[in-house]
Amino acid sequence: xxxxxxxxxxxxxxxxxxxxxxxxxxxxxxxxxxxxxxxxxxxxxxxxxxxxxxxxxxxxxxxxxxxxxxxxxxxxxxxxxxxxxxxxxxxxxxxxxxxxxxxxxxxxxxxxxxxxxxxxxxxxxxxxxxxxxxxxxxxxxxxxxxxxxxxxxxxxxxxxxxxxxxxxxxxxxxxxxxxxxxxxxxxxxxxxxxxxxxxxxxxxxxxxxxxxxxxxxxxxxxxxxxxxxxxxxxxxxxxxxxxxxxxxxxxxxxxxxxxxxxxxxxxxxxxxxxxxxxxxxxxxxxxxxxxxxxxxxxxxxxxxxxxxxxxx
Numbered sequence: 001x002x003x004x005x006x007x008x009x010x011x012x013x014x015x016x017x018x019x020x021x022x023x024x025x026x027x028x029x030x031x032x033x034x035x036x037x038x039x040x041x042x043x044x045x046x047x048x049x050x051x052x053x054x055x056x057x058x059x060x061x062x063x064x065x066x067x068x069x070x071x072x073x074x075x076x077x078x079x080x081x082x083x084x085x086x087x088x089x090x091x092x093x094x095x096x097x098x099x100x101x102x103x104x105x106x107x108x109x110x111x112x113x114x115x116x117x118x119x120x121x122x123x124x125x126x127x128x129x130x131x132x133x134x135x136x137x138x139x140x141x142x143x144x145x146x147x148x149x150x151x152x153x154x155x156x157x158x159x160x161x162x163x164x165x166x167x168x169x170x171x172x173x174x175x176x177x178x179x180x181x182x183x184x185x186x187x188x189x190x191x192x193x194x195x196x197x198x199x200x201x202x203x204x205x206x207x208x209x210x211x212x213x214x215x216x217x218x219x220x221x222x223x224x225x226x227x228x229x230x231x232x233x234x235x236x237x238x239x240x241x242x243x244x245x246x247x248x249x250x251x252x253x254x255x256x257x258x259x260x261x262x263x264x265x266x267x268x269x270x271x272x273x274x275x276x277x278x279x280x281x282x283x284x285x286x287x288x289x290x291x292x293x294x295x296x297x298x299x300x301x302x303x304x305x306x307x308x309x310x311x312x
Contacts, residue, residue: 024045027105028042028045028046030105033292034291035292036292037275044267044272049191049192053093056073056090060073060086064076069193074087074090077090088171089172091174093191093192094174094176094177096190096267097191098190099264102293104294104297114290114291120296122299122302122306123295123298126158126162126164126302126306129164141166141266142286145282145286146283148168148170151171151269151270152169152170152171152173153173153174153175153268154167155167155175155265157175157260157261157262157263158263158302160305165260175262176262262301263298264297266286266289273285
């Protein structure tokens with residue numbers, strides 16, 4: 001029976017050709033503080049994630065994409081107009097895994113305390129420089145998320161000059177895969193994915209973070225658009241781009257570079273808050289998210305993309 005942390009899942013679901021779930025850093029059966037109940041967390045980490053991977057398996061069965069990693073599937077199906085569903089399932093699975101991987105249960109000794117105290121000083125300076133304060137970052141991101149009517153994801157990203165910005169993506173749009181490269185420090189499998197799958201994530205031909213320069217948007221001040229090819233893929237005759245549109249910047253609008261690296265994201269799908277908050281519970285869901293965001297992990301990712309220099 002698969003397990004997560006020390007808690008066993010009562011159900012077994014088929015994922016990418018493997019019937020076990022890699023250990024998460026927390027016990028699903030204990031929930032995620034006052035943010036997600038055990039039932040809601042199980043829905044996201046087991047039922048939804050497992051359903052995405054199971055349907056991805058169905059889409060790629062007996063095709064050239066079978067037995068590829070989720071990352072490689074995203075890159076390759078983005079160029080295939082006949083595989084919109086495979087792209088969507090793979091991209092959603094990667095985004096959902098990234099979201100869950102940045103959650104951290106509250107301390108058992110201080111359940112009402114968030115994790116802001118373990119944010120690095122360098123990241124705190126970056127937040128102050130780009131938004132003015134941590135409180136302003138929270139309110140700005142929450143306002144941007146509330147302004148998204150359709151489902152998607154809201155991201156905090158950094159560029160190579162330590163600037164921060166908030167970017168929305170719609171539908172299956174992602175920031176994690178840009179310019180055919182995985183924009184995370186750890187290019188491992190997503191939650192529920194076998195570690196034995198073929199992957200191009202480590203191929204030298206995909207370049208290194210400092211050499212990737214996706215095409216910059218025509219105007220970083222333009223309003224969020226639903227027309228990005230990587231968002232909804234309604235037209236089967238179009239190929240999809242893994243370069244998610246960078247419109248919708250919030251933060252240091254005129255100074256954010258074109259190479260974007262995600263620090264964390266929040267799921268803005270109704271199923272994420274329906275269980276605990278009801279149909280109109282999005283605002284409270286966003287409010288409580290900050291209680292369980294793992295600022296230590298976010299700080300480590302920020303430091304990875306913005307290594308310390310001698311005179312800093």
